[in-house]
Amino acid sequence: MTEYRAPTRDMAFTLQQVAGFSEMAKACGYEDATDDVVAAILEEAARFAGSVIAPTNASGDKTGVRLDADHNVVTPAGFRDAYQQYAQSGWASLQFDPAFGGQGLPFSLAIPVQEMWHAANMAWGLCPLLSQGAVEALSENASDALKQQLLPKMISGQWTGTMNLTEPQSGSDLSGIRTQARPDGDAYRIKGQKIYITWGEHDMAENIIHLVLARLPDAPEGVKGISLFAVPKYLPDPGGEPGERNDCHAVSLEHKLGIHASPTCVMSYGDNEGAIGYLVGEENRGLACMFTMMNNARLTVGLQGVSISERAYQQARDYTFERTQGTAPGEQGISPIIRHPDVRRMLMTMKSLTEAARGLAYTGCVAVDYANGRDLPEELQARFQRRADLLTPLVKGWCTEIAQEVTSLGIQCYGGMGFIEETGAAQHYRDARILPIYEGTNGIQALDLIGRKTVRNQGKAMAELIDDMRPFTGPAQSGSLFTAERQARFDQAVAFLEDATRTVLERGDDDRFTGAVAFNYLMLSATVTAGWLMLKAATTAAQSQPEQSSFASSKLVTTNFYIDHILPRCSAYLTALRSGDDAIMALPETEF
Template structure:
């Protein structure tokens, strides 16, 4: 098992060439003084790659084999994790895209996305800690008072303090409206009582304090999800000088014994078992879900990257093994079926990376782009996030499984370490809203709110790419055009059908939603690879001699030949949403 090696060439190509971040972001007022451009991209990616490869990656097996434990209300994390978290915080990575006014670096989300891909490829269990801290800080930055921002954010962005999100309760799952956690007003604060489950990195001693964001109900709150408020509940109360003080009444009860991500302490947390945990209202009363959902787009984008990150790690292990393992007198990388698996992994990895980086740029434009373009950018982000989260985590399961398959029997034994990728990534399709919830959100909310208008705008851009491919004087590019055009026509048709079903029979639309999400993901991934191929051919025509460009075109061509036809099967499956899927007797299941 070799340490993770960041695919810097593809990352740099996407950021600096395909997305042209230096031009599109570097001239915006929010980033003008930060030197956004190729030089910054190289410097940032190189440093992030060193941290991921040299510091975090060696911990992946350590965390898996020596998982977090909880005893007597104290969580002990895996060896080496605390030191690595300190390095990550000291390097400024925790606040990379946060507001400089509160201690962040103010860089675009695009750079944060690239860094988080590396953390996840190196060790997903470790990467969950900075991910959850970033989400908690984002909610405070968006909804906190100026006093709260000054009190909590600088320490969170420096990595000195961590953050968590406390939503789920036993028996509730995604139905937050039935939660039992309660908050009782007491002067300028509240006393919080209740228990939360599945709290990622809920407790540890790697940081000086942990800032828990907790959903709870006030005594006179309305019924259901409309009566939920959000509270800041620190592990240690904060002294007047900003230092951690008295221990608050919040403790871990246990850590879950999970299929994967063993190094991540997933805790059952108890609030107020004694005198009540002191908490501070974040945002308005009974508006807690709105506050919490501020962080959801970013969180779901980062969960989608977990599908990518684990798949990249599995691919690197698989291709190295395939070069070394000899069977039939030749390395197995020469066997056609092994080449099929490796190319499937490589092409889908690059498609996922292009998709998520493109929409990270859209997030930056929604935040800091020209005023008259921000709303449209946000609409696009809202549409694409469920596809990124759902499609990429489904693909992550497939590709990590292929990583095991390439190893053959050796992949099924834990000593090789490749099975860990498959076990770790399995949770990504479940949390932050299961992929069924993502599909329902994509169809019911995002298509439903504008009759598919935002999707049609994107499909028009795909059509432009098809035209450019057909106009190119290059056999490889024109060969990509046919499968992409066919997949485009299929998604145009199913989009029209879904929108009609939402009006006529929403249950049919919901039954088709998962296959629609997958169909959209495969098409959009192929579209971005096709865009990449067009740009690479342009570079070659300009006289640039670089093997990367030819390789990129070939990868896009393989995707068009072998992966894009999956769109048709997902389109066909949607036709059955009103058939046996709906009418099959429940007592026959």
């Protein structure tokens, strides 16, 4: 089974020179985030991911997690030790406020580090992913007293965090939440049940802070009546250490297709007197508070798509060098299968999609740092906020969709052996399947893109994005790096995106139409945007790398493949979008 080796050179290049991290760090006051610091962090994270976390991946998948008689979750061997090393080494605190023990580095610098965690072991990586989202939500919305009580231990990694939204009768539509919160002095008593709670119970950290959506007795109906509460597994004692066990526990674990080593819990709150919780933000404003965590999680779930794609690509690539079968064109005798054109097609698809998704994810996260930038003009911050808002559904949606393709191709590269669990290729495919589903299905991401992020602002954010693509359109701007045919293909893809956006804006008040075309609009938008970032990567590499650099040459070839074999998908997305909702909605329900 292939060892995981983080592609630190591509990560650093994509972050700094494609996503614009270096310029952002200078503009936003992150003077300490120098090139040397970035390189040192990525190299050490790569060592930790490869030597400490990755060895737990396959064994954790086979062992899974179990719930004992006392409602405690037992994690696979090595998980707790890896987590303790992670916390003690300071990895949990990279991007957080120094006032609470954080290192004060940019959010986007933590992104390639998190990519490594998820590539090494996605099930394990979900625990810090949710904890960091919980820290973001508390940092933005909690009272000063609650921040002082919870954030230092959470930022250090001593305590972890969860997100509790879904209930048995209320999935993506949160208006039906029934969990109740009753005021009790300075706190609240929480009663109810939540499902699909990732890392809701475990033995890796000494305490868990659950962020729980619930209703107050006099709350308005619907989503406007939801409040957010921090509910500790153990109530902090006067010294801030875990004290009395709170009235909450896991009642069962889900048996899943993948991420077997990540406990997905059914959580019960208030079986007795009620679980003690602390209000986060204002009463009846819980959903707005939770969206801080959800937006963070949507970007990092998209990043998981990059991670699992990279892991699947590495494993398939190594196997195709080792496996010999048949005689490749122009060869004599048995050949490694990487020399067969169809295998090369699959590997190039995996490589180009993964690198394009990395560029998209990193760019979205750099936009978040710009939007939160120190001392930036208000107008510039607003522009980057629009960019971050626009890119979030693209990152979450497209990066997780391409992960389905890449991990499936990884199995195909193995042939029949890919279908055998012992090779490990199937685990990546199984693990990746949850990504288009959780943190808002990709259908919801598409509706968010077409409704809130395009129609609502009359296409302003999309127009700004297309304007930033202009320097890479037309032969005069691109010089001789790309052939005229390839340049024309990219120019056409940008024109397709403009055409689709006009159509969406013209029919934006037709909910059935926008609902029917939203997914194709998302896929078109992301495919073009990722293509732009690939052209930017190839051009920047050619300008910044030494002549005849193998890295620059590889970037150009991979970008050419993307233009030739991925961008043509845009035509199909546009055709389907123009077709609208007629055929989608025409069949009577009785005929299904």
